[in-house]
Amino acid sequence: MFATAVILFREVLEASLIIAIVLGASRGIHQRGRWVLAGVGTGLLGASLVALLASTASEYFSGDSQALLNAFILLMAVSMLTWHNVWMATHARELRAELTAVGTDVQEGSRPLTALMVITALAVMREGSEAVLFVWAIAAGGGQAVEMSMGAAAGVATGVLAGVLLYLGLLRIPVRHFFSVTSWMILFLAAGLSAQAAGFLNQAGLLPSLGNSIWNTSQWLDQSSALGQLLHIFVGYIATPSGIQVLFYLGTLALILVLMYRGRIKNLFFGYLSAS
Amino acid sequence: MICLKEPHSIRMQLLYMIMIIIYNILMVLKSVLLIKGICMIRPLLVFSALTLLVGAPLLAQAETVQTITIHDKQFDPRETSIPSDTKVKLIIKNQDSFPVEFESRELSREVIVPAHGEISVFVGPLENGRYPFFNDFNHNMTGTIVAAPEKK
Numbered sequence: 001m002f003a004t005a006v007i008l009f010r011e012v013l014e015a016s017l018i019i020a021i022v023l024g025a026s027r028g029i030h031q032r033g034r035w036v037l038a039g040v041g042t043g044l045l046g047a048s049l050v051a052l053l054a055s056t057a058s059e060y061f062s063g064d065s066q067a068l069l070n071a072f073i074l075l076m077a078v079s080m081l082t083w084h085n086v087w088m089a090t091h092a093r094e095l096r097a098e099l100t101a102v103g104t105d106v107q108e109g110s111r112p113l114t115a116l117m118v119i120t121a122l123a124v125m126r127e128g129s130e131a132v133l134f135v136w137a138i139a140a141g142g143g144q145a146v147e148m149s150m151g152a153a154a155g156v157a158t159g160v161l162a163g164v165l166l167y168l169g170l171l172r173i174p175v176r177h178f179f180s181v182t183s184w185m186i187l188f189l190a191a192g193l194s195a196q197a198a199g200f201l202n203q204a205g206l207l208p209s210l211g212n213s214i215w216n217t218s219q220w221l222d223q224s225s226a227l228g229q230l231l232h233i234f235v236g237y238i239a240t241p242s243g244i245q246v247l248f249y250l251g252t253l254a255l256i257l258v259l260m261y262r263g264r265i266k267n268l269f270f271g272y273l274s275a276s
Numbered sequence: 277m278i279c280l281k282e283p284h285s286i287r288m289q290l291l292y293m294i295m296i297i298i299y300n301i302l303m304v305l306k307s308v309l310l311i312k313g314i315c316m317i318r319p320l321l322v323f324s325a326l327t328l329l330v331g332a333p334l335l336a337q338a339e340t341v342q343t344i345t346i347h348d349k350q351f352d353p354r355e356t357s358i359p360s361d362t363k364v365k366l367i368i369k370n371q372d373s374f375p376v377e378f379e380s381r382e383l384s385r386e387v388i389v390p391a392h393g394e395i396s397v398f399v400g401p402l403e404n405g406r407y408p409f410f411n412d413f414n415h416n417m418t419g420t421i422v423a424a425p426e427k428k
Contacts, residue, residue, distance in 0.1 A: 054390050063385075064397075066387055066395070133388060133390065140391075199384045200386075203397065203398070212382075212383070
């Protein structure tokens with residue numbers, strides 16, 4: 001029972017923490033709750049579909065296609081997080097004003113609500129499909145089914161609780177700093193997911209590894225330790241990263257930063273040109 | 277191209293990646309800073325030619341296959357030898373009625389093997405050494421892949 005709880009907890013934790021960060025980052029945007037809920041629903045549906053596919057058509061669902069699906073999901077999530085951060089870079093001031101209840105409504109139109117829903121759905125789908133497969137096996141296994149489903153429920157509940165705690169913790173950050181904290185969190189989250197995607201693309205044989213492990217920090221911080229796992233979720237910590245993962249990580253960081261500050265970069269560049 | 281005899285050489289892979297990075301930086305510069313007048317056709321041609329030169333031998337590698345079976349909540353064999361510096365296809369057969377997540381941080385692989393299912397996953401080319409793997413759904417289930425030079 002305890003083992004089942006731990007497995008479900010680990011599967012749920014990542015999705016739960018990602019949703020907490022995204023919920024924090026989208027604070028002040030109207031109706032975001034409804035969109036996030038829709039995302040959770042869509043994600044669970046998708047997770048069940050993937051699990052069904054994996055158990056009924058396993059010969060077609062080989063290592064390569066699993067890896068491709070994972071890479072696709074992760075890269076989609078990265079692009080949605082990028083969009084969100086770029087949008088926030090220009091709208092953070094309005095949202096901050098609204099939170100302090102002096103400003104007006106954030107402009108309608110291109111609010112990243114769909115991005116919010118898609119990120120949530122993808123996070124739930126990726127982690128959920130493994131959880132669903134596992135729970136199905138318990139249900140079909142008979143024997144200790146009742147005890148194990150109780151463990152599974154406990155694991156899911158603890159994972160969700162962790163997300164709620166993170167969200168409540170985020171809300172304690174002063175409004176003045178709030179959006180810069182969440183956008184830095186999303187920046188590193190996106191870079192970490194991108195590095196994971198690179199790992200899967202390499203697994204599918206689409207990208208070279210550029211060295212299987214560029215460095216090994218397992219002795220200092222084991223990736224399977226509690227801190228290692230948390231850092232893996234938040235900033236994409238990998239104890240033995242391959243070259244391509246490092247490249248993707250740094251590339252994503254640079255790309256998002258350039259897109260977030262493109263206005264400033266352009267001013268700097270052309271301002272310098274016109275001054276000289 | 278002298279390096280073509282060694283399609284796995286990291287130097288070639290690096291060269292290939294550097295080309296992609298330079299190309300991408302150019303594209304970003306072009307779109308973000310709106311620098312006009314950079315001719316993008318020539319770099320594109322160079323890029324495609326390099327992709328073909330490097331990619332073709334990589335795709336044409338011969339395939340070594342190794343099978344690992346899962347039964348009675350254990351990997352069998354616990355230790356699998358594969359040739360180093362070669363791409364190897366691992367076939368993992370699950371005869372148990374529980375799904376298994378074959379995972380290895382050292383190999384950076386993570387695949388679900390459904391109950392009574394079978395999947396394939398590529399590893400390598402690896403340097404000589406031992407690469408542990410485990411079942412993420414049951415950490416008592418472990419195994420090792422040993423990469424060693426091929427006997428001729």
